Amino acid sequence: MAVNYLCKVCRGHLNVKNSIILSATNLGDRREKGLVLLNPKIGNYTKTTHPTFSIKEGVEYIYTCPICGAQLNSMKYLHMVRILMIDETGREFNIYFSGIGGEKCTYKIRENIIEEKSGPDVRIYDKYFEVPEEDRKYL
Numbered sequence: 001m002a003v004n005y006l007c008k009v010c011r012g013h014l015n016v017k018n019s020i021i022l023s024a025t026n027l028g029d030r031r032e033k034g035l036v037l038l039n040p041k042i043g044n045y046t047k048t049t050h051p052t053f054s055i056k057e058g059v060e061y062i063y064t065c066p067i068c069g070a071q072l073n074s075m076k077y078l079h080m081v082r083i084l085m086i087d088e089t090g091r092e093f094n095i096y097f098s099g100i101g102g103e104k105c106t107y108k109i110r111e112n113i114i115e116e117k118s119g120p121d122v123r124i125y126d127k128y129f130e131v132p133e134e135d136r137k138y139l
């Protein structure tokens, strides 16, 4: 069984062939929209888009599921986007990555425990996830 990535809302499969396919909307002035192909390997930040649409550094994007249209940006963690991963053994994880163009960070989390994290920008977001369990209720 291969690793699969799912929409957190409709649980539709977001990975097709060698990419995770998401729809993105630029929150800047022009509200540009397009499809973004992400590399499913954690730590690979290659993003492929049509030449008419590019992910701009420092601009925040709203990511949506191309199947059901639901917003994938986290309501809980500002600037984070959440999708689901099901690994080869059938275990399910939350995958968080930054919705800000150019930021490189990914968290693979299961039951509030970080199983894997990657990217130079995790230092910005570690505060979200590395909170002692007893303090978590205040977030």
Ligand SMILES: [Zn+2]
Residues within 6 Å of the ligand: 007, 008, 009, 010, 011, 012, 065, 066, 067, 068, 069, 070
């Ligand atoms: Zn969906």
